[in-house]
Amino acid sequence: MQKTLHLRTMLSGTDCESKFLWPSAGELFDLRIMQTNGGVSLKEDPTAKRKVAFTTFPGLEVTATNLGVTSSVVAYKAVVKLYPQFG
Secondary structure, eight states, X not given: OHHHHHHHHHHTTSSOEEEEEOOOXXXXXXXXXXXXXXXXXXXXXXXSXXXXXXXXXXXXXXXXXXXXXXXXXXXXXXXXXXXXXXX
């Protein structure tokens, strides 16, 4: 939590924009912006279609423009708990 807030504070004096990522309950799990180990068996494919039960910690996305080219990167992935998958 401290690292995320520190990074966001450091970016406040730059041309970079940042936003917290807070996935909603029921949203499909997206490995690109989320991470989890809760609710997923180690024998299962963690990228299979699963839904978010709740977010335990937000992620942070940073957007910067350099020489007219805008790019975004997920600096920290949101930590989520997934609904168990049955059957």
